[in-house]
Structures are given as structure tokens and as C-alpha cells.
Amino acid sequence: MTEHVLSNTAPTVGDIDTVNAREMRSHRLSVAFRYALLAGVGLLMLYPLIWLIGASFKTNSEIFANPGFWPKNPTLDGYIKGWKTSTPYSFGTFFLNTLWIVVPKVIGTAISCTAVAYGFARFEFPFKKLLFASLIATLLLPNVVTRIPQYLLFRDLGWLDSFLPLWVPSAFAGDAFFVFMLVQFLRAIPRDMEEAARVDGATTWQALIFIVVPLLMPALISVCLFQFMWTMNDFLGPLIYISSVDKYPVSLALKLSIDTTEAFEWNRVLAMSVLTLTPALAVFFLAQKYFIDGISSGGIKG
Amino acid sequence: MARLQLRNLEKDYGSFRAVHGINLDVEDGEFMVLVGPSGCAKSTTLRMIAGLERITGGEIRIGGELVNDKTPGDRGISMVFQNYALYPHMKVRKNLSFSMRLKRRPATEIAEATQHVSGLLEIDPLLDRLPKQLSGGQAQRVAVGRALIKKPQVFLFDEPLSNLDAKLRASMRVRITDLHKRLKAEGQQATVIYVTHDQTEAMTMGDRICVMKDGHIMQVADPVTLYNRPANTFVAGFIGSPEMNFLDGELEGESSFRTADQAIELGGDFASRLPGNSHRAVTLGIRPQHLRLAAAETPATLKGKLNHIEFMGHEVYLYVDIGPKRLIAVVPSAAYDRSALRDDWVWLSPDPRGVHLFDRQTGENISLAV
Numbered sequence: 001m002t003e004h005v006l007s008n009t010a011p012t013v014g015d016i017d018t019v020n021a022r023e024m025r026s027h028r029l030s031v032a033f034r035y036a037l038l039a040g041v042g043l044l045m046l047y048p049l050i051w052l053i054g055a056s057f058k059t060n061s062e063i064f065a066n067p068g069f070w071p072k073n074p075t076l077d078g079y080i081k082g083w084k085t086s087t088p089y090s091f092g093t094f095f096l097n098t099l100w101i102v103v104p105k106v107i108g109t110a111i112s113c114t115a116v117a118y119g120f121a122r123f124e125f126p127f128k129k130l131l132f133a134s135l136i137a138t139l140l141l142p143n144v145v146t147r148i149p150q151y152l153l154f155r156d157l158g159w160l161d162s163f164l165p166l167w168v169p170s171a172f173a174g175d176a177f178f179v180f181m182l183v184q185f186l187r188a189i190p191r192d193m194e195e196a197a198r199v200d201g202a203t204t205w206q207a208l209i210f211i212v213v214p215l216l217m218p219a220l221i222s223v224c225l226f227q228f229m230w231t232m233n234d235f236l237g238p239l240i241y242i243s244s245v246d247k248y249p250v251s252l253a254l255k256l257s258i259d260t261t262e263a264f265e266w267n268r269v270l271a272m273s274v275l276t277l278t279p280a281l282a283v284f285f286l287a288q289k290y291f292i293d294g295i296s297s298g299g300i301k302g
Numbered sequence: 303m304a305r306l307q308l309r310n311l312e313k314d315y316g317s318f319r320a321v322h323g324i325n326l327d328v329e330d331g332e333f334m335v336l337v338g339p340s341g342c343a344k345s346t347t348l349r350m351i352a353g354l355e356r357i358t359g360g361e362i363r364i365g366g367e368l369v370n371d372k373t374p375g376d377r378g379i380s381m382v383f384q385n386y387a388l389y390p391h392m393k394v395r396k397n398l399s400f401s402m403r404l405k406r407r408p409a410t411e412i413a414e415a416t417q418h419v420s421g422l423l424e425i426d427p428l429l430d431r432l433p434k435q436l437s438g439g440q441a442q443r444v445a446v447g448r449a450l451i452k453k454p455q456v457f458l459f460d461e462p463l464s465n466l467d468a469k470l471r472a473s474m475r476v477r478i479t480d481l482h483k484r485l486k487a488e489g490q491q492a493t494v495i496y497v498t499h500d501q502t503e504a505m506t507m508g509d510r511i512c513v514m515k516d517g518h519i520m521q522v523a524d525p526v527t528l529y530n531r532p533a534n535t536f537v538a539g540f541i542g543s544p545e546m547n548f549l550d551g552e553l554e555g556e557s558s559f560r561t562a563d564q565a566i567e568l569g570g571d572f573a574s575r576l577p578g579n580s581h582r583a584v585t586l587g588i589r590p591q592h593l594r595l596a597a598a599e600t601p602a603t604l605k606g607k608l609n610h611i612e613f614m615g616h617e618v619y620l621y622v623d624i625g626p627k628r629l630i631a632v633v634p635s636a637a638y639d640r641s642a643l644r645d646d647w648v649w650l651s652p653d654p655r656g657v658h659l660f661d662r663q664t665g666e667n668i669s670l671a672v
Contacts, residue, residue: 192387195354200401200452201375210400214391 056271063266079275082268087245087256091272094253101166101238101249102231108171109178109227110220116173117182118208122194132183138176151240165241170227178223185219186212221290225283232280250276304330304365304378304455304491306351312359313346313517320346321517323360328456328510331486333479333494335508337501339540343517344497345460351495352381352458365455375404380449381458385465386441388433394420394444395429401452419447422481439470446478459496463503471503479507501541505529513537535665538587538658544619547593547629549586550662559586559659562625567601569654572669583662590619592656593631595638596649603649604629611640622648 047069054069056078066072083091119125120132154165173179193215197207213220235251242248248256254272258264306328313321320343328334336344349355351362353374362369369377380401388397395416396403402412420426423443433441442462449457459478463471485492498504504511505525513520513528513536521533532538538546551561557572558565596603606622606629618638620631631650659669 190385190387192383192385193389195352195374196381196383196387196448197389197400198354198374199352199379199381200448201404202400203373203375206404211389214389 052270053274056267056274058267060265060267063270078265078267078271081265082271085253085256089246091250091253091275093246094248094250095275097247098232098249098251101163102228104163104167105170105231106224106227108167109173109175110224112171112173113175113178113182113223114208114213114216114220116179117186118212120179121183121186122191135176135179139180147236147240154241160241161243161247162241163247166231166237175227178227181223182216182219185216189215218290221287225287228283229280232276304493305363306334306456306493306495307363307366308347308351308360309363310360311347311350311357311362313343313350313355314358319517321350321358324514324517324519326512326519326522328493328495331492333482333496333507333509335504335511336495336497336514337499337504337508337511337540338514338520340499341516342514344499344514347514348381348458348460348495348497351456352379353377375401378455379458380452380454381460382442382445382449382462384461386433386445388436388441388444388448390433392432393429394425394431394433394436397433397444398429398447398451400448415451419451422450422484423447438466439474442466442474443477446481450481453490455491455493457492457494459494461498462496463498464500475503475506501543505541511541513540531667531670532587532658533667533670535585535587535660535667538660538667542589544590544630544632546587546589546658548660549588549624549627549629551584551586553582553584553659559584561586561604562627564605564624565601566604566652568652568657569602572654572657572659582668584668585660585662585665587658587660588652588656590630590632592653593629593633593650594653595620595631595633596651599649600651603651605647605649608646608648620648622650624650 051069054071055063057074057076058066058071059073059075059077062072085091085094120128120135150165150169154160157164159165159168169175189212193211194207197211198204202210233251235255238249238252242252245256250272254269254276258269306326308324308326310323310325311321312319312323324347326334336347338344346355350357353369353372357370364378374381388394389400392400398416398419399412402415407415416429417426420429423446425440425443425447428436428440428444433444436444442465445462462478463474466474482492482494496503496507505528508525510522510524511528512522515536521528521537523531523533528537528541532541532546535548539548549559549561551559554560554565557568559568560566599605604624606624608620609623609628610621612619612621613635616635617632618635620633620638622629622631629650657669658667660666661668
């Protein structure tokens with residue numbers, strides 16, 4: 001019979017150090033490999049964006065001559081001339097127009113979707129199930145299907161070439177996705193706090209404003225953020241309803257600079273594209289923390 | 303002033319009737335406990351009183367005034383919830399004063415009231431904390447404070463201690479009863495409705511206890527009456543620990559009770575209390591504390607086999623099999639001498655004053671009649 005003795009002598013301090021050092025080395029190696037891979041793939045994804053930023057500082061001829069992203073003779077020409085545009089209006093006007101579309105739309109969405117979601121999540125009323133089902137059904141409906149009837153409706157109301165067709169549907173909780181999102185979020189919030197508020201003498205509206213909305217804040221910020229980005233990027237809506245150039249948002253203005261000039265000034269288009277991207281990116285990074293925050297607040301724990 | 307009356311109160315959920323027309327009067331300043339197993343509709347009843355649950359039928363009166371159609375805020379009640387329901391985004395100070403701020407009371411009045419309440423509950427150091435920075439016991443005290451600051455006519459407590467650990471629960475129990483006494487002494491209206499499933503809480507806190515089962519009230523009485531004179535088998539079994547022993551059998555003659563294979567002379571004044579009940583099918587109920595060990599067999603003892611014992615310190619729990627039925631007897635440690643027992647047979651002698659007889663069909667206590 002063999003005796004199962006691992007070692008006759010106790011391991012020395014030196015042995016332990018060697019083993020530790022070996023493990024540390026292999027650990028470092030795997031970390032380095034992982035990060036190199038992640039950085040490589042990340043760079044690949046970001047490359048078009050990096051190229052875009054680089055190219056916006058190139059001259060028009062260099063864009064086609066130099067495939068790299070680093071401009072040889074960096075120039076602000078694209079930005080300066082692009083900002084002026086070929087129309088009587090500067091790009092500033094278009095930015096203001098965008099803002100004038102986005103801000104009321106986001107506010108309207110936040111208010112109306114919260115109210116509708118609160119109703120669906122917390123109250124019993126006749127045909128509730130049917131109404132909620134039809135709300136969800138509109139989610140599945142392709143947008144294109146409703147374009148023409150909607151256009152006719154807004155034309156008959158005399159709202160063409162104004163921002164109303166862009167604002168009003170959102171102010172009446174027209175975005176079913178947001179309502180659905182908020183309803184789901186509300187369902188996860190216990191009712192006790194609203195009931196406590198009711199006992200404390202709050203009306204349903206006061207309970208909504210003072211208790212529910214603060215609890216709903218993370219979801220509400222996400223809703224605003226999504227609506228902000230989608231509206232910033234929306235091309236079709238303004239294209240259909242807005243015809244005068246002085247009301248164009250940036251998404252239309254970018255297209256404008258493409259088809260009105262005979263020889264495309266690509267560096268101007270790219271420069272304005274970079275500017276157009278900036279607000280959405282900035283807002284996203286500023287609000288990112290609210291996505292993470294959640295509502296792990298004390299009142300909800302048992 | 304703050305008398306609470308429930309008249310034929312009913313609640314239906316679809317076709318299911320949760321509360322079957324209950325009637326209850328709670329006097330001004332009384333501490334009334336609603337107790338019962340889960341699903342007995344005690345919380346539903348409380349929520350109907352609060353106005354958080356719509357009632358199907360009947361009347362609720364607070365201080366004589368019909369409040370059926372009033373909103374919770376207008377009923378002159380305040381409520382403490384099981385999981386505290388503090389507003390998580392407000393500091394303790396704002397939590398306490400929320401009801402006053404809604405009513406737009408002047409700032410000085412709010413500050414004074416907050417100070418008073420936080421002093422009473424010893425939560426001054428916590429005023430600037432958020433609910434998530436509080437321990438369970440502290441959060442519970444804040445919740446009580448929030449109820450207190452409204453100076454309501456009726457306080458409603460919905461199992462407020464069930465999320466606390468055993469030790470904290472015991473101290474909160476005393477704190478709440480103390481608070482009730484103090485408010486009464488200060489002349490503040492302090493009618494309390496307290497819902498719990500814990501009979502210890504009910505027995506120790508309540509001036510009166512309302513025992514409920516399946517949406518019916520089984521008995522309303524003070525703790526002593528409930529314990530000594532239970533109206534039916536449900537109350538008898540629910541109140542008291544360990545649970546009351548029940549033996550099915552029938553009455554023989556005037557005061558003899560026959561179960562499986564033996565008969566026992568009940569003695570006492572049963573003959574006069576139960577005339578004309580011979581051969582009636584009954585359930586005999588006796589609390590473990592009312593069974594004693596007898597030295598030898600007599601007509602007034604039950605013979606059983608000692609199956610198991612539990613030593614609890616000052617007393618001993620004896621588990622005794624009588625026919626197919628297992629009885630528990632609680633005897634003082636001093637009265638129990640294991641070495642004196644031959645085999646494992648023991649004789650139990652019931653204290654005649656602790657014997658209850660229940661009608662086997664209805665479960666009513668028929669031995670209550672004088």
C-alpha cells in the first residue's frame with residue numbers, strides 16, 4: 001500500500017512565493033488580453049464616428065484623397081461655412097427650431113404619459129382591459145400605416161407647416177411605448193405609500209405629484225431621454241409636416257445642404273452632422289447616472 | 303366623541319363575500335384589537351374603516367358621523383402600515399409633517415407639532431435622515447409619529463409590528479400601549495383599532511379583542527373574558543398558548559362525559575348548568591394549564607399514556623395520548639416527578655372550573671349558561 005503523503009516537509013515560504021508569482025503573472029496576462037480585445041472591438045465600432053469628427057476638419061478635397069481620420073491641414077472652414085448655410089438662415093436658426101420642437105414635446109410626453117400610466121396602473125374603470133389592450137396594439141402597428149390618415153387629419157385642422165402635428169400627439173400620450181414602460185414601472189412600486197398619502201389627506205392628484213412622481217423619477221428621466229433623442233433624430237415627421245425653410249429643424253437642414261448645392265460641400269455636411277450629434281450625446285452622458293440609480297430607497301424595503 | 307360604529311358592514315370581491323355584515327362598536331378612547339388567522343378579513347375591515355377599500359354594504363360611523371362616502375383624508379383617521387410606507391424621498395421631518403403641509407398649516411405650527419411628536423417618540427436625532435437610513439424599529443416609530451401628528455379621532459394599526467424581530471416587538475408593544483395611555487391622560491382622543499394575527503399582541507395590548515374568522519366576528523370581549531369564557535371552539539382554540547385541548551364525546555346523565563374508551567365525572571356544578579343535556583354530542587375543551595397530574599385513578603380522572611415531555615424551566619409540558627387524541631398538560635416543574643411514574647401511564651384530573659363544553663354541531667360554548 002502506498003501512503004498518500006503530499007509532502008514530507010512543510011512548504012517553505014519560498015515555495016509559496018513562487019506559486020503566488022506564477023498565478024499573478026497568468027492573471028495579468030489574461031487581463032491584458034481581455035482589455036486588448038475589448039479596446040480593439042470598441043475602436044472598430046467607434047471608428048466611423050471618429051472618422052466623421054476627423055473629416056469635419058478636413059478640406060473638401062482631402063476627404064476623398066486621405067482615407068485616414070487625422071486631417072493633414074486641419075481647418076475650421078467646414079464649420080464656419082456650414083453654419084452659414086446656403087439659405088438666408090444660419091444653422092443657429094435650425095437648432096432653435098429643433099429645440100422648439102423637442103422641449104414642448106418632451107414636457108408634454110412626460111406629463112401625459114405619467115397621468116395615463118397612473119390611471120392604468122392604479123385605478124379600476126370600465127373597459128380598462130380593452131383600452132389597455134388597444135394601447136398595446138398601437139405599439140405593434142407600423143408607423144407608416146397611420147401617416148396618411150394623420151396627414152389628412154392635420155391638414156383638415158389647418159395645422160400643416162406648424163409644429164402642432166409634432167407636439168399634440170405627444171401631449172396626449174400618443175407614444176404608447178412610454179405609457180407601457182411607465183405602467184410596468186408603476187406596477188413594481190408598492191401602493192402603500194400612495195395609500196399613506198391618501199390617509200394623510202392627499203387627493204389622487206396630490207398623491208401622484210408628491211409621492212408617485214418622485215418614485216417614478218428614474219423611469220421618467222429615461223422616458224424624457226428617449227423622447228429627446230428620438231425627436232432630435234426624427235426626419236420623417238418634420239419632412240412631412242413642415243414646408244417653410246425657416247421652420248426646419250437640424251435633421252431637415254442637414255439634408256437641405258446636400259441637395260441645394262451643386263457640388264456637395266462634404267466637409268460642411270460632416271461638420272454640421274458633428275454639431276447635430278453633440279446635444280444628444282451630451283444629454284445622454286449627463287443623465288446616464290439616473291439610469292443606474294433605480295429606486296432602491298428605504299421606504300420600499302420590507 | 304370618537305366612537306366608531308360598524309353596522310352590517312359587507313365587502314364582496316366579485317362573487318366572493320369577504321366580510322359578512324359585521325357589527326362592532328368601539329368606544330371613545332378604547333384600544334380594540336382585531337385578531338384572527340390570515341384570510342379572516344381583519345385587514346380588509348381596517349382598510350374599509352380607513353376608506354382605502356370601497357364597502358359593498360353597511361355603514362361606518364366615526365364620532366356618530368356617517369363616513370361611507372368620505373375620502374380617507376376627511377375621515378379623521380390615521381393609519382400605521384405594516385411595512386411603514388414612509389415616503390422614501392422625504393426626510394423624516396418632511397414625512398412627519400406631510401399631512402400638515404398638505405393642509406397648508408403655518409410653518410411655526412408645523413415645526414412645533416413635529417418637535418412635540420418627535421420628542422414623544424424619541425426620534426429627534428433622526429429628523430434629518432432619509433427612511434432608508436433608519437432601522438426597522440426607528441422606521442416604525444416614524445410611522446407612528448406620522449399618524450400621531452394628525453391628531454386623528456381614530457388610529458388604525460395594520461399589523462405594525464410583524465416586520466420587527468421578537469425582542470423589538472415586545473418593546474414596541476409596551477411603547478404603543480404606553481403612548482395610548484399617555485394620549486388619553488393628555489385628553490387627546492385616542493381610539494385605536496389594531497389589527498394583528500398574533501394572539502399575544504392581542505391579549506397584551508387590547509382593552510377589548512374582536513376575534514374574526516372568515517369575515518365573521520366570533521366574539522368581542524376583554525382579554526380575561528375571552529380567555530376564561532370563550533364563546534365557541536374557534537375562540538377557545540385561537541386564544542391561549544399552548545392551544546386548548548379538545549375531546550369529542552357525549553354527555554351521560556347529568557355531569558358525566560364519555561369519550562373513546564373512558565368516562566369522566568366532571569364534578570363541579572355541571573349538573574345544574576346543563577340540565578336536560580344527557581346524551582348530547584359535545585366537545586370538551588380544557589386548557590393545558592387546567593389539567594393536573596393525579597396520584598391515582600378516581601372517577602374524575604382521565605387515564606392516558608405519557609408520550610413526550612418538554613421541560614420549559616418553571617413548567618413542564620406533558621404530551622399525553624388518550625385514545626387516538628393527544629392532550630397537552632402544563633404542570634409546574636415542582637409538581638412533576640418523573641421517577642414517581644410507573645410505566646408511562648398517568649392520570650389527569652381536569653379542574654372543573656376550566657372545563658368547557660361545546661356543542662359538536664355549532665361549536666357554541668353550552669357551558670357558559672349560569
